[in-house]
């Protein structure tokens with residue numbers, strides 16, 4: 657085959673596998689192979705949330721950090737097999753070993769992602785009911801939906817059928833997960849790079865209606881914003897004072913503050929109202945309302961219409977869960993979500 661023919665064939669295979677991956681997810685995927693799969697996940701998420709009210713937030717974030725890391729978007733040849741980009745593939749759950757490097761030590765994940773033990777518990781329970789059937793990537797997707805519901809947020813039918821990777825990408829986790837220091841344009845670019853829209857970004861940022869962030873994720877705004885020697889002027893005075901006292905210079909960088917200062921454990925549209933009042937915690941939150949244009953219009957619309965936010969959030973979570981899943985014949989069903997075999 658000529659080199660031009662070879663490249664053309666590569667593209668045909670690439671887009672074939674990509675489209676197969678996108679089409680194969682379906683609701684009710686485990687209806688006959690593991691009919692109780694979704695109720696098992698729901699019950700374990702509920703039990704674990706009784707012990708730890710932050711857990712739903714941590715589980716939603718795990719699904720996001722799983723889906724956003726793909727191998728090279730142009731694919732790569734490994735041992736003569738053409739690999740598709742892997743998004744929602746449970747790569748985030750893989751532990752480092754002496755011979756394997758996963759994503760857990762990446763900057764956005766290290767000492768920050770949580771909920772791994774609950775995923776282990778869910779997996780053990782599923783393995784004892786239906787051995788080798790339910791993927792870790794699907795567990796993350798179902799648990800994210802259940803986490804929204806249990807905190808008062810929307811529900812949606814989760815499309816299933818993802819399979820698990822045997823690989824992970826530390827460099828991908830470092831470069832593809834958006835930074836809290838990003839501008840609106842950088843945030844939009846990070847989402848469009850995953851096939852999501854600007855609207856998906858405005859909407860999914862609303863997941864910050866629950867959960868916590870470490871001082872180190874936003875303290876740059878409090879005293880010396882972008883090297884100006886001054887706090888970020890978009891932070892409202894009273895809120896600034898309370899954040900400065902919770903996260904003093906030279907203080908504990910791992911101390912936590914709620915992402916939604918008003919209703920920290922309830923999934924609602926308060927996050928957007930906070931932004932309009934200069935009470936966004938992360939720079940990447942606050943810029944959605946201070947940057948004049950579409951982002952601000954969405955913030956205003958969602959702050960006055962919770963049902964619009966909820967229905968769009970459900971749709972955007974489905975879009976995020978569709979980022980390049982591995983589907984048959986690719987990937988595996990791991991028996992232990994931490995181990996690539």
Ligand code: HEM
Nearest residue numbers: 713714717720768834835836860863867868869870873940
């Ligand atoms: C738009 C770009 C985003 C940026 C820059 C961002 C950044 C962050 C940061 C820095 C934290 C705090 C981490 C820490 O201090 O330990 C955080 C927490 C969180 N993020 Fe995001 N995030 C983004 C989008 C999303 C999306 C799309 C979701 C889910 C759909 C999400 C869900 C969460 C949740 C629920 C938490 C709290 C987790 C917990 O309490 O354990 N984020 N995010």
